[in-house]
Amino acid sequence: LLHQMELLESEPLQVRYAELMELQELRDQAHLNMEKNQKQMKKTFDKKVKFRIFNEGDIVLKWDADHAKPGRHSKFDTLWSGPYMISACKEHNAFQLSKLNGEELPIPVN
Template identity: 90%
Template sequence: FGVPTTIISDNALAFLGAKVTNWDVNHGIYLSSSSNYYPQGNGLAESTNKNILRIIRRTLKDNQRAWHLMLNSTLWADRVTPKRSVGNSPYKLVYGREARMPISVELPTLDLLHQMELLENEPLQVRYAELMELQELRDQAHVNMEKNQKQMKNTFDKKAKFKIFNEGDIVLKWDVDHAKPGRHAKFDTIWSGPYMISACKEHNAFQLSRLNGEELLIPVN
């Protein structure tokens, strides 16, 4: 609600043109741009995209090309689900209250029943109070996120170990062709196998063989 303090966009001229840039400066808005088509440059965007892809993979069945049909419901599910890292759902951090689910139309929740009992001017007062608490919710979400990031880093540092592979181990191999455009569907698995390590070579390279004994021509690492 109101003029934003920061706008994050890609490098499209629609966001970086002279008129838009001047408008941002005049209104005290900081404009930040990320790399084109590179969500890895924005950690939060990358994390969100991972979660969206995970949900879509679980809902798709035989027809992987129908992912676009699941996108709207996936985004809705992601936005109304509370995040452990911030303590609230993205929806609540934007609007100051939890989303009203479609099922509440047929089966009214306690919150909806309470609003129906309010007098004529009371809903506006309740909404105003919610908006006044919104900045406090966002500040607390920022604190929770920083705390969660520190906990995740400490946990990772404690558990991180150098993985040692030995001859005879059963492993999966990352499918290099998956990263090439047009070679695989977006939601195909990125691993192939299983394979057995038939020989350990120098510089962390391994000779792999299929379970039927057929060796791969090129070692991997």
């Protein structure tokens, strides 16, 4: 009788263990699907994106991110400031800008 009770007690543990293993397999499959979808989205994005190369001396406009938010500008406000000249190219696609009179902006932009 005691042996039968031990078998009955261990049976739910085995079922639970099998459920946990199946859950881990489902998580692994979901992770693989997520990685696959992210790669596909990157591939689609990279097809449409236009990479621009800027050099020192180029004249550019700077996006005014503070005014770009809804409610911060009116319909006819300009969302670009400038023109500016690129005075130095920094790493990670960052640039030191200066006004056309030579006055440099304090913070690099990208």
